[in-house]
Amino acid sequence: MAISVRPEPATLLLLLLAAMSIPLALSEIRSMKIQSDPRPIIPLDEFGFTHTGILELNVSQIALSNPNPDLDLSQLGFFLSTRDAWFHVLQQIQDSDISCVLQSRLVKIVYTFDRKGQPNSFSTVFSETDPGQYTIVFANCLSNVQVSMAVRSSMYNKDSATGGRDYLSAGTAMLPQIYFLLFLVYASLAAIWVFVLRRKRQTSFRIHYFMLAVVMLKALNLLCEAEDKSFIKRTGSAHGWDVLFYIFSFLKGTTLFTLIVLIGTGWSFVKPYLQDKEKKVIMIVIPLQVIANIAQVVIDETSPYGRDWVTWKQVFLMVDVICCCAVLFPVVWSIKNLREAARSDGKAAVNLMKLTLFRQYYIVIICYIYFTRVVVYALTAITSYRFLWTSIVAGEMATLAFYVFTGYKFRPEAHNPYFVVADEDEEAAAEALKREDEFEL
Missing domain, CATH: 2.60.120 (Jelly Rolls)
Incomplete structure (x- = not known):
């Protein structure tokens, strides 16, 4: 029956x-x-x-x-x-x-x-x-x-x-070439940054060398991704390149989020130390990146047939959002501290000049996160299957723009407004602040 x-x-x-x-x-x-x-x-x-x-x-x-x-x-x-x-x-x-x-x-x-x-x-x-x-x-x-x-x-x-x-889907068959071209771009950026650091040794901080590490890891991640997709395209299997891709993806993601936290706290630029709450943010971000990468591996390797696949997908998205929110706190703290301290003394008044730049960086981080986490997924949903590679390119271009903006704003220059400033600059800023207070009265 x-x-x-x-x-x-x-x-x-x-x-x-x-x-x-x-x-x-x-x-x-x-x-x-x-x-x-x-x-x-x-x-x-x-x-x-x-x-x-x-x-x-x-x-x-x-x-x-x-x-x-x-x-x-x-x-x-x-x-x-x-x-x-x-x-x-x-x-x-x-x-x-x-x-x-x-x-x-x-x-x-x-x-x-x-x-x-x-x-x-x-x-x-x-x-x-x-x-x-x-x-x-x-x-x-x-x-x-x-x-x-x-x-x-x-x-x-x-x-x-x-x-x-x-073996690559019709809309992603171009990815090996795209990833390799992006690898060349980031390798060039790393070479340019090395040249800048050699010329500006006197004004280079430890964080500048950390930036170099972030760019190099991004380049290696793209190289492994290009090889990974190239082998899949020809044979249907990654032949171990996916392992290297996952390793460098983890290192790249962890160092990038850590870099944003360090810049947001002013470490190495404004002050040579991290407060306890700032250290806690880093200690939260790194384990979350481990969880996010484990979830990503499960998603990629099992495909939707697994009963827990949807759960792992939700875990990855949730952890990714938490990481993105966590890295914003140090920037908000820096803006708040600068605003409160700007009224007390000349040195803090100079930091008021940095306040505008921290606001700019905060806005750029928000735009970067929104574009790569929301707009790119929306592009994937509405784009024809034949042009799915365009959403990948859009996300990578946004990431490249974020890297270039960060490097330019925090380049090792003697008069970079993010850096610790001289006494005469403090006095000038304090005088300007005094005139501003008189005008308001």
Whole structure:
């Protein structure tokens, strides 16, 4: 006897949209192990096909919790769907036009279990000639049936000229070249900064050398990312480059946030020490960066099929937001301290000149965080799948602008207004402040 159930549209929507909200999903050859999973919809991966797209699917170790031979196995299977098609499928289910996703003509059926010859395995090759951004999904329309299986998926586009395989999604195939060009840009910036530090030894602080380390780590991170994507593009596997990418991503993220905290506190520029609350911010940011990087690895390596994938995705976003908020506190503290102290003595009055610059830096940090965390994700959502690389470029250009702004504002110059100033400058600033008070009265 066939047992079927119509899944709730809201549940189906959340499950599939979770997969379709992956920013710039970079597909490769994936191996997944599904164990006793009762979900009606299991998103597996996302890919942008050209008109020469191929999906190779190998499924083995198939086991159902209900061994009833009368089960309608056509209610179990894999399909491809675009986001637009999926919304129409939900409408069909809600209107009772269909009782199972696999019955809809709007999705592209890859394979249903009633077709398999062997009892616990099958292989199939599916050609996709309609370009688009597709999600491969497993559907289980049988109630009280849990599915276990090992899935190996391989999605790629064939080069019509050479016949070779491109395992990067259509919208991200240009990323290896883009990342390598960005590596050259940051390597050039590092070389320029070394030249500046050699010429300005007398006015160089320890934080200037810390800035150099941040730029070098960013360059190495981009080089590893370029190699990582290059290997995936050709072979479907990163061949270990992803490990180096994760390492340098962690180091780059940690040092960048630490640098923002140090600049925001005035360390090495205005004062040679950190207060206890400022040290606590650094001690909070570093562990959070560790958690964020672990979450990012889990997201990248497991894909949406894991039951806890959405949870890890939320953890990563939450920790990233916390880190971004935490680095703002030292800048706010510096602005507050400068404002309060500016009325007391000449030295503090000079610091009032720095107040405007700290405000500028605070605004730039806000803009950088907002653009890279909000605008870039919005661009990813609204951009055509063929031009997903543009959102990557937009984010990297914003990051580059932030690095250049920081380096320029805090360059080792004798009269840089961020630095400790001379006594005569203090007296001049105090006199100016006095005149300002008289004018207000």
